[in-house]
Amino acid sequence: MSTRCCAVVIAVVWCLAAPAHADPRAEIAAKARSAMASYDALDYDAARRQLYQALAIAKKAKLDKDPIVARVYLDLGIAQLAGSDQEGAKVAFLSAVQIDPKITIDPGYKSAELVRMLDEAKAAASDGSEPSGDDCKSIRGIQLPAIDGARRGVAQPVEALIGGDLSLARIVVMYRPEGAIDFTEAKLTRQAGCRYAGTIPAAAMHGALVHYYIAAYDANHKVLAAKGSYGSPNVLEFGAGRAPSHGLEDPVGAGVPPAASEHADSPGVIGRAIPGPQASKIVLAVSAGTGLGYVTGKTEGENVVQKCCIGQSPVVISPELSYRFSPRSSLGAVARIGLPLGANIAGHATIAPAGFLRLGHAFSDSGDGVHVMGELGFGVLRNTITLDTTTPGMDTDIVAQGPLLVGAGIGYTRHLGGAFAVLVDLDAIAGIAVVDKLGTAIHLNTGVSGDMRLGLAVGF
Numbered sequence: 001m002s003t004r005c006c007a008v009v010i011a012v013v014w015c016l017a018a019p020a021h022a023d024p025r026a027e028i029a030a031k032a033r034s035a036m037a038s039y040d041a042l043d044y045d046a047a048r049r050q051l052y053q054a055l056a057i058a059k060k061a062k063l064d065k066d067p068i069v070a071r072v073y074l075d076l077g078i079a080q081l082a083g084s085d086q087e088g089a090k091v092a093f094l095s096a097v098q099i100d101p102k103i104t105i106d107p108g109y110k111s112a113e114l115v116r117m118l119d120e121a122k123a124a125a126s127d128g129s130e131p132s133g134d135d136c137k138s139i140r141g142i143q144l145p146a147i148d149g150a151r152r153g154v155a156q157p158v159e160a161l162i163g164g165d166l167s168l169a170r171i172v173v174m175y176r177p178e179g180a181i182d183f184t185e186a187k188l189t190r191q192a193g194c195r196y197a198g199t200i201p202a203a204a205m206h207g208a209l210v211h212y213y214i215a216a217y218d219a220n221h222k223v224l225a226a227k228g229s230y231g232s233p234n235v236l237e238f239g240a241g242r243a244p245s246h247g248l249e250d251p252v253g254a255g256v257p258p259a260a261s262e263h264a265d266s267p268g269v270i271g272r273a274i275p276g277p278q279a280s281k282i283v284l285a286v287s288a289g290t291g292l293g294y295v296t297g298k299t300e301g302e303n304v305v306q307k308c309c310i311g312q313s314p315v316v317i318s319p320e321l322s323y324r325f326s327p328r329s330s331l332g333a334v335a336r337i338g339l340p341l342g343a344n345i346a347g348h349a350t351i352a353p354a355g356f357l358r359l360g361h362a363f364s365d366s367g368d369g370v371h372v373m374g375e376l377g378f379g380v381l382r383n384t385i386t387l388d389t390t391t392p393g394m395d396t397d398i399v400a401q402g403p404l405l406v407g408a409g410i411g412y413t414r415h416l417g418g419a420f421a422v423l424v425d426l427d428a429i430a431g432i433a434v435v436d437k438l439g440t441a442i443h444l445n446t447g448v449s450g451d452m453r454l455g456l457a458v459g460f
Contacts, residue, residue, distance in 0.1 A: 178207025287455025311383025354379025401431025
């Protein structure tokens with residue numbers, strides 16, 4: 001009797017659980033809707049992440065050629081372009097039209113650039129056909145067959161089909177075992193026709209997964225094409241009852257791998273680690289705006305602050321040179337040049353120089369969107385303030401703050417395309433009077449200034 005009851009319970013549980021996985025198309029569609037809602041909210045990173053998840057579901061369900069997946073690829077192309085990844089958008093559109101040659105862009109997202117890009121993808125797809133023999137012209141770029149049956153501790157063969165449009169000098173697979181930081185290179189060699197093959201060694205096939213991507217280079221070590229990237233590699237998963245996956249993080253291979261070093265022509269597996277690309281490491285930014293300050297104490301013209309304590313710094317210019325030591329974090333050297341305009345007391349200062357070290361943190365790997373910052377510096381902040389006096393032409397003086405400066409702020413960055421971005425920053429800086437005088441600042445006070453700036457940044 002108990003055996004029969006257990007069987008009934010198992011059957012009921014199975015029936016209740018089955019609907020959650022019975023319709024992968026519905027799950028894919030839900031992910032796509034959520035992704036485009038994130039897109040509408042200008043959160044392009046979240047949109048791409050959810051679309052990648054939808055493609056992963058499709059691959060596991062063997063729906064790679066289903067029309068619903070074509071729509072996911074199309075949405076991914078739209079999100080890629082919004083995130084300033086034009087090459088990624090092109091690859092995503094090509095993937096879409098290879099599944100559904102008649103696919104169109106929804107009117108709500110249609111633009112001249114997207115329509116042109118989709119038309120180009122359709123033209124490119126119409127030129128291709130299934131490869132046969134040595135006819136490499138029927139393939140464009142890199143085609144990467146899915147890898148099935150990956151096993152721990154066993155060397156993994158890797159194959160790629162290379163299009164006749166690529167005048168390559170070499171093609172490699174870059175692999176990274178679980179727990180490793182950098183990728184290691186193994187060369188693929190030509191087998192027959194367009195087929196190249198290589199191996200991820202058995203020593204790398206351990207843990208729960210292995211990351212890898214494929215990159216083709218010309219004779220000058222310039223990247224011609226890639227499937228996957230350092231930041232978004234393809235994935236080989238191991239585990240009981242789990243099928244290996246291919247390209248779940250970057251199914252369209254939109255990323256760009258790093259350029260090769262001068263020793264990259266050595267055959268076979270090369271035991272060195274090759275670091276991958278990051279976003280721009282060095283960023284130069286210049287911003288300008290205005291500021292307000294809470295001031296107390298004595299002015300530089302020997303007047304006591306009597307009226308309410310709000311002063312102005314009408315013009316603030318702030319150049320910054322920063323180093324991005326991780327996708328989200330940076331350290332910069334910043335100059336703040338304040339121009340305390342409007343003072344009419346004889347002998348007043350005309351400039352307020354200060355310098356900072358600024359630690360920044362963005363909330364997305366691309367650097368777009370909201371970022372926060374903390375800063376520590378040295379210098380002088382100056383604000384103009386109206387005095388409690390009736391003397392004509394002598395009613396506005398300057399209050400100096402500092403020289404120890406501590407600040408924090410929040411901002412927003414938006415890439416314009418390429419290496420350029422616009423930024424808006426709001427920050428508050430406390431000037432702490434650890435000394436009474438510094439240079440021409442004969443009366444240093446403690447107070448707080450707030451700046452609002454708009455600027456332009458370029459990465460290198």
